[in-house]
Amino acid sequence: xxxxxxxxxxxxxxxxxxxxxxxxxxxxxxxxxxxxxxxxxxxxxxxxxxxxxxxxxxxxxxxxxxxxxxxxxxxxxxxxxxxxxxxxxxxxxxxxxxxxxxxxxxxxxxxxxxxxxxxxxxxxxxxxxxxxxxxxxxxxxxxxxxxxxxxxxxxxxxxxxxxxxxxxxxxxxxxxxxxxxxxxxxxxxxxxxxxxxxxxxxxxxxxxxxxxxxxxxxxxxxxxxxxxxxxxxxxxxxxxxxxxxxxxxxxxxxxxxxxxxxxxxxxxxxxxxxxxxxxxxxxxxxxxxxxxxxxxxxxxxxxxxxxxxxxxxxxxxxxxxxxxxxxxxxxxxxxxxxxxxxxxxxxxxxxxxxxxxxxxxxxxxxxxxxxxxxxxxxxxxxxxxxxxxxxxxxxxxxxxxxxxxxxxxxxxxxxxxxxxxxxxxxxxxxxxxxxxxxxxx
Amino acid sequence: xxxxxxxxxxxxxxxxxxxxxxxxxxxxxxxxxxxxxxxxxxxxxxxxxxxxxxxxxxxxxxxxxxxxxxxxxxxxxxxxxxxxxxxxxxxxxxxxxxxxxxxxxxxxxxxxxxxxxxxxxxxxxxxxxxxxxxxxxxxxxxxxxxxxxxxxxxxxxxxxxxxxxxxxxxxxxxxxxxxxxxxxxxxxxxxxxxxxxxxxxxxxxxxxxxxxxxxxxxxxxxxxxxxxxxxxxxxxxxxxxxxxxxxxxxxxxxxxxxxxxxxxxxxxxxxxxxxxxxxxxxxxxxxxxxxxxxxxxxxxxxxxxxxxxxxxxxxxxxxxxxxxxxxxxxxxxxxxxxxxxxxxxxxxxxxxxxxxxxxxxxxxxxxxxxxxxxxxxxxxxxxxxxxxxxxxxx
Numbered sequence: 001x002x003x004x005x006x007x008x009x010x011x012x013x014x015x016x017x018x019x020x021x022x023x024x025x026x027x028x029x030x031x032x033x034x035x036x037x038x039x040x041x042x043x044x045x046x047x048x049x050x051x052x053x054x055x056x057x058x059x060x061x062x063x064x065x066x067x068x069x070x071x072x073x074x075x076x077x078x079x080x081x082x083x084x085x086x087x088x089x090x091x092x093x094x095x096x097x098x099x100x101x102x103x104x105x106x107x108x109x110x111x112x113x114x115x116x117x118x119x120x121x122x123x124x125x126x127x128x129x130x131x132x133x134x135x136x137x138x139x140x141x142x143x144x145x146x147x148x149x150x151x152x153x154x155x156x157x158x159x160x161x162x163x164x165x166x167x168x169x170x171x172x173x174x175x176x177x178x179x180x181x182x183x184x185x186x187x188x189x190x191x192x193x194x195x196x197x198x199x200x201x202x203x204x205x206x207x208x209x210x211x212x213x214x215x216x217x218x219x220x221x222x223x224x225x226x227x228x229x230x231x232x233x234x235x236x237x238x239x240x241x242x243x244x245x246x247x248x249x250x251x252x253x254x255x256x257x258x259x260x261x262x263x264x265x266x267x268x269x270x271x272x273x274x275x276x277x278x279x280x281x282x283x284x285x286x287x288x289x290x291x292x293x294x295x296x297x298x299x300x301x302x303x304x305x306x307x308x309x310x311x312x313x314x315x316x317x318x319x320x321x322x323x324x325x326x327x328x329x330x331x332x333x334x335x336x337x338x339x340x341x342x343x344x345x346x347x348x349x350x351x352x353x354x355x356x357x358x359x360x361x362x363x364x365x366x367x368x369x370x371x372x373x374x375x376x377x378x379x380x381x382x383x384x385x386x387x388x389x390x391x392x393x394x395x396x397x398x399x400x401x402x403x404x405x406x407x408x409x410x411x412x413x414x415x416x417x418x419x420x421x422x423x424x425x426x427x428x429x430x431x432x433x434x435x436x437x438x439x440x441x
Numbered sequence: 442x443x444x445x446x447x448x449x450x451x452x453x454x455x456x457x458x459x460x461x462x463x464x465x466x467x468x469x470x471x472x473x474x475x476x477x478x479x480x481x482x483x484x485x486x487x488x489x490x491x492x493x494x495x496x497x498x499x500x501x502x503x504x505x506x507x508x509x510x511x512x513x514x515x516x517x518x519x520x521x522x523x524x525x526x527x528x529x530x531x532x533x534x535x536x537x538x539x540x541x542x543x544x545x546x547x548x549x550x551x552x553x554x555x556x557x558x559x560x561x562x563x564x565x566x567x568x569x570x571x572x573x574x575x576x577x578x579x580x581x582x583x584x585x586x587x588x589x590x591x592x593x594x595x596x597x598x599x600x601x602x603x604x605x606x607x608x609x610x611x612x613x614x615x616x617x618x619x620x621x622x623x624x625x626x627x628x629x630x631x632x633x634x635x636x637x638x639x640x641x642x643x644x645x646x647x648x649x650x651x652x653x654x655x656x657x658x659x660x661x662x663x664x665x666x667x668x669x670x671x672x673x674x675x676x677x678x679x680x681x682x683x684x685x686x687x688x689x690x691x692x693x694x695x696x697x698x699x700x701x702x703x704x705x706x707x708x709x710x711x712x713x714x715x716x717x718x719x720x721x722x723x724x725x726x727x728x729x730x731x732x733x734x735x736x737x738x739x740x741x742x743x744x745x746x747x748x749x750x751x752x753x754x755x756x757x758x759x760x761x762x763x764x765x766x767x768x769x770x771x772x773x774x775x776x777x778x779x780x781x782x783x784x785x786x787x788x789x790x791x792x793x794x795x796x797x798x799x800x801x802x803x804x805x806x807x808x809x810x811x812x813x814x815x816x817x818x819x820x821x822x823x824x825x826x827x828x829x830x831x832x833x834x835x
Contacts, residue, residue: 009679009694010645016678017642020491021600046601050615097614354490 015363039353043282045186045194048219048252054096054296055277056256058318061093062298066106066316074400076105076407084109088403090321095296104318105403107410112418114309115425128309129263129270134427136272136303137260139437141205141220143420144413145181180413181223185250188216204438208274212255219279223248224291224409249291250279251299259302273302278319283341288370289322290402296320301414315410321399324370331364372398491530498681499523518719518726519681525719526676528553529560529593551759552718555586559593563623564601585758588808591628595620595635603643609650617658630665631809637669637711642676648698660703664813667704671695671711671747675719689733696740703814706743710814713747714754721755721764724771728783735779741786743814749791750811753799757808765795790817798824 070089086107092099114128160168183202188194190213197218206218224247257275261267276299281292297319304312329335337359340352359365376395379387387393424433499520506516582590602616616636624632640651648670656663674680680691695708713731720726727748734741752765769792773783794817801824802808 009677010648010698013641013677013679014643014645017645020494020678021643043604046604053615096608097611098608 011363015361019358019361021361039356040282041186044219044250044279047279047282048188048217050096051277051279051296052217052252052254055252055298057093057095058102058277058296058298059256059275059300061095061102062300062316062318065091076107076400076404086407088400088407090399095320100296101321102318103321103399103403104316105407106314106316107407108312108314109411109414111303111311111313111414112421113311115422117309122307124309125263125305125307128311129272129305131427132303132305132311133260133262133270133272135421136274137208137258139427140274140301140417141182141208142203143437144417145223182220183223184218184220186219188218190214190216192216208253208258209260211253211258217252217254220251220253220276221248222251222291247291250281251276252279257298257300259300263305263307268307270305271302272305273300275300275302284327285338286326286328288324288327294319299410301410313414315414317403317406317410322395322402325372325398326370327368328371329365329368331359331362331367333359333362334365334368492527495523495527502682514723514726514729515682517723518730521719521723521726522676522681525553529557531557551585552589552755555582555589555758556593556596558586559590560597561593562590563594563597584806585760587625587628587806588631588754589758591624591631591809592635594623595632596639598623598632599636599639600643603639609647609654613651613654613658617662627806628809630661630812633662634665634669634672634711634812637666637671638673638676639669640666641670641673645673645677649700652700652704661813664703664707667699667707668711668714668813670698670704671708671713672715673711674698674708675712675715689730692730692733692737692740692744696737705740706814709740709743710747710750713744714751715747717748717751717768718755721751721768724768727768728771728773731783731787732773732775732779734782741782742816745787745790746814746817748787749794749817752791752795753802753811754808756795756799757803794821797821 070091072090074088076086076088084107086105088105089103091102093102094100095102114124115131117124117127119127160170182205184197184205185202186194186196187206205220206215211218253274253276257277259271259273259275261271263270278291278294278297278299280294284293287293297317300314300316302314304314306312329338337356340355373395376387376393376398379391379393420437421427424437426432430438502516502519502523506513509516598619599612599616602612602619613636617633620632620636621629636651636655640648644651651666652663655666674691674695677691677694691712692709695712696705699705699708716730717727731744731748734744752768756762756765769788773780798820802810
């Protein structure tokens with residue numbers, strides 16, 4: 001049966017109603033009287049419960065289908081001489097009360113041999129469990145970003161002005177970071193109050209064992225370093241073009257996503273790990289898919305300590321499949337907001353909050369195009385599908401590319417963390433730990 | 442830094458708003474006889490765009506009623522609507538200051554402000570916590586405040602559900618789960634009904650989808666949904682001034698937006714309910730709107746249900762029997778056919794239901810059952826049955 005089209009009165013009522021709703025007087029005030037929040041922060045916190053629920057559903061779905069229940073499973077990568085395995089998958093499941101098309105990947109890799117320890121046998125396994133439990137639950141999120149060796153600036157010559165740099169040979173000091181940079185922003189106490197972490201606390205992510213006991217959840221922001229898309233028209237050895245993307249996302253950690261399980265008779269390997277549900281960025285940009293733009297997504301990183309002390313790590317990523325990649329709005333209000341945002345260095349100044357609210361409720365807000373998927377569809381339509389068969393111009397290729405990118409990013413992060421893990425002989429000896437591990441700086 | 446930018450934002454708005462606010466203040470001097478506009482309440486921050494808009498619309502209605510006195514009734518309704526909305530939106534903040542608590546009329550505090558308290562409380566707590574806070578927020582509320590607090594709770598949960606998801610099925614799923622967990626069992630219909638109001642306000646284009654999906658979950662939710670749609674329709678932006686002049690367009694829309702009989706009945710009942718509660722002190726306004734029923738005989742019973750239910754909620758929440766009596770004593774002018782409808786099918790039945798069913802419903806805390814249409818005769822019959830049961834049991 002055809003659905004009746006909304007009449008003009010309904011359209012006007014809807015547009016005005018939404019605009020008035022956005023003009024609600026509490027914008028810019030907090031969810032608690034003592035917690036001043038910006039409009040974006042308010043929207044972010046209001047969405048936490050929703051994305052936690054969606055994350056729980058995704059985790060439960062994963063638990064049911066892993067390892068052989070996926071509708072479509074495919075190889076993601078191959079590694080030489082390393083005991084790693086991984087796969088990607090496509091599937092669909094009822095999530096949030098509606099059918100959601102899903103994709104994701106699983107990667108499992110060897111992490112490390114037992115640390116030097118004077119004991120043997122069971123004692124060594126038990127000691128390694130305690131080491132890894134401390135590292136995974138207390139320090140991993142503080143030390144998951146790494147700085148590569150930094151090039152010193154040229155000893156001769158100065159720093160040329162920006163417009164002359166393209167023709168300059170002077171070396172400039174450049175900080176190259178890899179991995180994930182986590183900072184904690186908000187918390188909700190198990191007793192109910194919502195609060196904000198002080199600036200000096202942000203890098204020292206709380207001991208994850210406190211989540212569930214003292215905190216119901218915490219919201220963290222993750223910056224993904226060294227995240228770029230490269231285009232290599234002549235292969236890896238030829239000239240290429242790389243577009244670095246400054247990606248960041250908000251995450252919520254609650255008890256369900258954290259693993260803290262000692263070895264038992266049933267499960268002889270200890271399991272310790274971090275996991276989170278992704279929150280949608282309250283201030284969407286041009287990208288319509290990726291970190292900060294998932295409709296629902298989770299990541300689980302679990303370290304397994306075998307009885308002999310060997311450590312493996314398994315990583316799970318599940319997210320909705322993209323409906324669009326770019327969101328190129330045709331609404332002048334959105335352009336005005338984005339322009340103001342750009343001028344403000346990525347953040348909209350508080351005094352422009354009314355513009356933000358008007359743009360969000362603009363009746364033309366839905367008017368946008370996706371040149372990526374639109375272009376793929378047009379190319380295939382024009383070529384009768386040849387673009388897909390000959391040039392791999394398809395949605396699926398892009399989705400697989402995204403999963404590979406995700407895979408590599410996490411591989412680098414975990415492999416990088418190994419270096420950190422090995423630097424400290426005893427993670428239980430807090431007195432001897434370096435400041436950067438304690439403070440997360 | 443945040444404090445500085447917030448202060449800047451507030452100052453800019455205040456500067457921009459000052460001349461306009463002063464002009465509005467002058468206009469409001471023309472309207473000394475009306476219920477006071479809550480413009481001096483601290484809950485409405487100076488320069489707040491919503492407050493400025495509401496004040497402008499209010500001043501526009503005052504000015505228009507001076508220019509076109511023949512339509513004074515219609516402009517009175519506009520003013521009453523805006524006042525009710527302002528009490529709902531800003532009343533809770535006003536109550537935080539003891540010196541302002543006494544300034545709002547008692548009946549307004551009991552209805553719109555309590556609804557605003559339920560809305561704000563649920564909004565601050567967030568989705569998962571509000572269920573746990575059920576007893577503190579709603580169960581410990583005095584019985585007269587429970588119905589409005591639950592409608593506020595439902596509105597907050599519905600708005601939050603719509604705010605984070607565009608899929609109606611997911612919105613309904615989340616809303617029903619949270620409202621079901623947060624509301625006191627006997628007041629659950631009052632919370633669930635608000636979904637219709639919020640959808641009609643924020644996403645009226647999707648009414649058909651919500652109709653289909655709520656119907657899948659059973660008649661009760663669908664009926665409550667359409668009752669809420671009727672209430673929402675009363676506050677629709679396009680209805681702010683459309684009540685001036687001839688036919689009551691909102692009634693025509695209530696009857697056309699629903700695609701089935703039960704939807705039409707419930708939407709009409711919800712619309713009449715909101716009309717009556719907002720304008721109870723001005724029965725002339727209610728009567729003027731309900732005159733449109735003369736061309737819509739099928740809508741008379743549902744409208745009567747809305748009017749009578751509103752009177753009962755008013756009585757239960759405010760205890761202001763004098764205002765109800767004044768309302769019932771109103772005698773319409775005009776043609777005899779309309780006077781007969783008003784006297785026999787609305788007022789006489791209202792008196793009968795208030796005398797027979799209201800005490801029983803109030804005593805057993807079943808007033809939330811009024812949030813969906815049922816024939817009034819059945820309501821009276823059930824109440825009589827309840828009373829007989831109590832007498833027998835006693």
